[in-house]
Amino acid sequence: MSNVPNELKYVASHEWIRDEGNGIVTIGITDHAQDLLGDVVFVELPEVGAEVSAGDDTGVVESVKAASDVYAPLSGEVVAINEALEDAPETVNSDPYGDGWFFQLKLSDTSELDDLLDADGYAAHCEAES
Amino acid sequence: MGHKTALHAQHHALGAKLVDFSGWEMPLHYGSQVEEHNKVRQSAGMFDVSHMTIVDVSGAQARSYLRHLLANDVATLKQKGKALYSAMLNEKGGVIDDLIVYLMTEPDTSGEWYRVVVNCGTREKDLRWMADQAVRFDVALTEQPELAMIAIQGPKARQRVEQAVSESRARMISELKPFVGQESEGWFIARTGYTGEDGLEIMLPEDEAADFWQQLLDAGVAPCGLGARDTLRLEAGMNLYGSDMDEEISPLEAGMGWTLALEPADRQFVGREAVEALKAKGVERKLVGLVLTERGVLRAHQKVVVDGLGEGEITSGSFSPTLGYSIALARVPAATGTSAEVEMRGKRVPVQVVRPPFVRHGEKVFS
Numbered sequence: 411m412s413n414v415p416n417e418l419k420y421v422a423s424h425e426w427i428r429d430e431g432n433g434i435v436t437i438g439i440t441d442h443a444q445d446l447l448g449d450v451v452f453v454e455l456p457e458v459g460a461e462v463s464a465g466d467d468t469g470v471v472e473s474v475k476a477a478s479d480v481y482a483p484l485s486g487e488v489v490a491i492n493e494a495l496e497d498a499p500e501t502v503n504s505d506p507y508g509d510g511w512f513f514q515l516k517l518s519d520t521s522e523l524d525d526l527l528d529a530d531g532y533a534a535h536c537e538a539e540s
Numbered sequence: 541m542g543h544k545t546a547l548h549a550q551h552h553a554l555g556a557k558l559v560d561f562s563g564w565e566m567p568l569h570y571g572s573q574v575e576e577h578n579k580v581r582q583s584a585g586m587f588d589v590s591h592m593t594i595v596d597v598s599g600a601q602a603r604s605y606l607r608h609l610l611a612n613d614v615a616t617l618k619q620k621g622k623a624l625y626s627a628m629l630n631e632k633g634g635v636i637d638d639l640i641v642y643l644m645t646e647p648d649t650s651g652e653w654y655r656v657v658v659n660c661g662t663r664e665k666d667l668r669w670m671a672d673q674a675v676r677f678d679v680a681l682t683e684q685p686e687l688a689m690i691a692i693q694g695p696k697a698r699q700r701v702e703q704a705v706s707e708s709r710a711r712m713i714s715e716l717k718p719f720v721g722q723e724s725e726g727w728f729i730a731r732t733g734y735t736g737e738d739g740l741e742i743m744l745p746e747d748e749a750a751d752f753w754q755q756l757l758d759a760g761v762a763p764c765g766l767g768a769r770d771t772l773r774l775e776a777g778m779n780l781y782g783s784d785m786d787e788e789i790s791p792l793e794a795g796m797g798w799t800l801a802l803e804p805a806d807r808q809f810v811g812r813e814a815v816e817a818l819k820a821k822g823v824e825r826k827l828v829g830l831v832l833t834e835r836g837v838l839r840a841h842q843k844v845v846v847d848g849l850g851e852g853e854i855t856s857g858s859f860s861p862t863l864g865y866s867i868a869l870a871r872v873p874a875a876t877g878t879s880a881e882v883e884m885r886g887k888r889v890p891v892q893v894v895r896p897p898f899v900r901h902g903e904k905v906f907s
Contacts, residue, residue, distance in 0.1 A: 449574040451859040452835050472837045474573055474771065474859050
């Protein structure tokens with residue numbers, strides 16, 4: 411079974427969210443998502459400064475097998491993107507919760523954090539989908 | 541539950557991601573499809589292709605039968621073990637399947653027989669068609685389901701296999717010419733493949749397959765799945781049946797014109813009239829290569845737009861691990877030049893139109 415760290419939050423569209431404090435969150439795709447996609451070959455990320463709303467598609471991750479949209483799990487302003495993925499997209503496969511992160515948001519409404527799935531909820535969601 | 545090859549336990553033990561492939565449970569990859577691809581381009585990888593269908597054709601009229609059945613001409617095989625790539629056409633000139641046929645004996649000898657390897661996904665219709673076409677001939681068709689088949693491919697493939705086999709097999713392999721197969725101690729070892737690299741395809745009794753697989757692992761050959769097999773064949777510009785051609789497509793529209801043996805003119809093979817009629821009229825479509833050097837991945841069924849000429853469709857597309865960008869095969873209007881556009885995710889993206897293959901022996905070969 412894929413790795414679902416307890417300290418992270420999740421959404422059903424297979425993004426993970428780490429609360430960095432001060433209204434900043436880091437976002438990536440889960441181990442389960444990278445496993446379904448297979449070898450990632452391109453990642454298209456939003457621009458720093460872009461305003462996004464929860465549920466917006468904000469990028470694309472392309473694997474050898476398929477293209478998949480990346481959704482903003484929360485609303486806010488993009489304050490950082492992982493430019494290293496441009497040259498090393500395979501990091502999404504090898505370290506999805508670490509160096510394979512996608513972007514950071516400054517949240518416009520931190521109460522949205524309460525709507526996210528915890529690790530058990532996400533694991534149950536993956537189980538139900540398979 | 542799907543069919544399992546004799547190597548199923550090995551795949552499982554190696555952590556393969558197994559998927560259904562035409563009713564067979566086959567490895568898609570053993571971790572990373574791209575790494576497996578690169579192993580084949582740079583050193584040596586091996587594929588379990590035991591799901592493929594092997595049919596032996598024997599009998600007094602084996603040759604006449606195959607000259608009737610196949611669009612390429614087995615009479616051009618002048619040497620024992622020589623292989624031939626051919627389409628098997630229907631009366632309308634559409635492709636029932638593509639296959640490899642080996643001449644298993646010296647030519648023109650009594651007891652002459654052939655080995656045919658067809659696709660697994662088309663097994664039933666192929667066997668039915670081959671049997672129907674055999675009615676007028678003195679031939680016997682014998683399927684060989686108890687043979688396993690392992691393809692070992694890459695610049696170091698033959699060298700690594702030589703380390704893993706008996707001395708007499710190793711000697712035979714070191715002398716084997718490209719596109720020729722020979723029997724050795726009950727194995728059929730052919731210098732053929734589906735990757736654009738040097739390598740071997742070995743057919744052997746199922747109960748010997750697991751030991752041989754282990755010896756290959758010990759010799760440093762990387763196990764590779766169907767995912768890498770697909771990107772390798774795409775880079776090599778080799779068609780995949782069901783994607784790049786099918787029963788509705790003429791070989792003339794699938795980049796397979798070179799496999800049609802129209803000489804001698806008096807050889808009446810199935811589909812000949814349809815092929816000649818289309819050739820005389822001129823084809824409206826052709827199969828080409830597409831190259832996208834910017835970000836994005838070309839995918840099967842995306843629409844191709846050719847300015848002033850109309851539309852076409854991608855038949856196979858993927859990321860090319862060797863080149864670092866996306867490539868595709870596409871069927872487009874016959875007059876298409878060197879550029880086109882592909883509709884990808886709601887946008888039109890310009891692509892270069894090239895003549896496949898894209899990669900041979902590890903190097904880019906188109907311009």
